[in-house]
Amino acid sequence: MSRAPDPEALIGPSLPGSRGDRLRRVHDALVRAGPLPDLPASLRQPPQIDVRAPRVDRKRTSPLPRVAAAAAAFLLAGAASSTYALTDSAQTRRGTLAMHATPAAPDARGVLTVGTRDHAGNVSITLHVRGLPSLPAGSVYEMYLTDKSRVVGACGVFRTDGGATVVHFNVPYELGEYSGWVITRKELRRSLAVPLLTTS
C-alpha cells in the first residue's frame, strides 16, 4: 500500500475537539480499509441475467412507410459513424441493452430488455426508462428499431410521467447483426422528431 497521508496535514490542528476527533477516526478507518481497487472491465456493468438471448439473424424487414422512414433517416443520417450494434458483443447474448442519452435529453437513461419470439413471431421488448420529461398534449415518445443507423421499423409510442416508466412493446421484426434502437420525441403536428436515447 502507498504511504498514508499525514492526518495533521489533512485535518489540521485547528479543528475543535469533537469534530477533529471524528475526522481523525475517518482518517484511521480509511487507512485501515486499504485501497479501493478499480473495477476490471468485466465488472463495470452488472451481470445481465434472467433474460434469454434474442435470436439473431441477418434477415431484413420491411421498411417503414416512405415518409416516416425518410424523416427518421434524416435524423439518423449524422450518426453514420455510430454503431447501433448488438453485433458479436455480450449484449446480444444477454438480451439487455443500455440506452444512452443524447444532448437533447442528457438526464434520460434507459434499459431495453429483448425477450424471446413467441409462436406468432413477435418479440417482446421491455423498456425501463427514467429522466424523460412528461410531454405536453400532442407530443409522444416513439421508439424505432434501427439497422446500421437507418430506421427499419417503428416499435411504438409512449408517454412518461417524468419519473421511472416501464413500457412493453411487441414487435415482429427480425433482429439483425447491427440492430439498435432509438427513442425520439415526436410532436404530432410536426414532421421532424428529436432523438433522445439510443443504444450504441
Place this chain on the structure above:
Amino acid sequence: MATAWRRSAPKHEAPAFEIVSQSDEDLVCRVAERDHLAFEALHQRYARPMFALALRQLRDPHRAEDAVQDAFTAIWRSASTYRPDRGRAAPWLFRIVRNIVIDICRRDRRTHDVRELPEMADESPAPQESVERAWSSFQVHAAVVGLPERERVLIELAYWQGRSQSEIARALRLPLGTVKTRTLRALAHLAAQLEGTL
C-alpha cells in the same frame, strides 16, 4: 448533427445509470420487483467494495471478479428474501459476497496441497477479527464510492495512491486551498455516512 448522437462520455467514465437518492433498502426491494435500473444502481454502489473485499480475501483478481459476478447474480435471484424490517441492506449484501468468497476458498482448499494450509492460516487474522475488519473496510469503501466524484477522487489519490496535497493539486490543476477544502469536506461527508460505525 453527428455529435448529437454521441454519448456525453465514454462508458467506463460515465456509468449508464445513477440513482443517488434511493436508499440501499429501497434499491434491493426494487430489485426484488425486477427493476433493472435499481439493479444497475446497486451495482454502481457496491461492485467496487465487493471487489475490494473479494480481492483482499482471495488475492486473485480473476477469482475476485468471479465472486462479484456471482454475488450480483445471487442478489438478483434472492432480493425477494431481503426484509427491510429485519435490518439494513448493506450487511445483507456483505454477507452475500462474503459467503461466496468463503465458498470459493473452500473449493480452492480442496485442490491445494495440504502442506500449504498451516502457513496460510498463520498469516490470517482470527476468523472473527477477519470478519469485523472485512465488514469495516466494506462500509468504508461503500461510503467512499458514495461520495460526489470530485471528493472521491481526492480521497483515492490521497489515501490509496499516496499523493500529497500539493501533488494532487498539480495533477488535477486545482489550487492547493481547493484541494485541502474539498478533502476536508470529503472526510466530513464520510464521517456523516459512517456515523455510529466508527
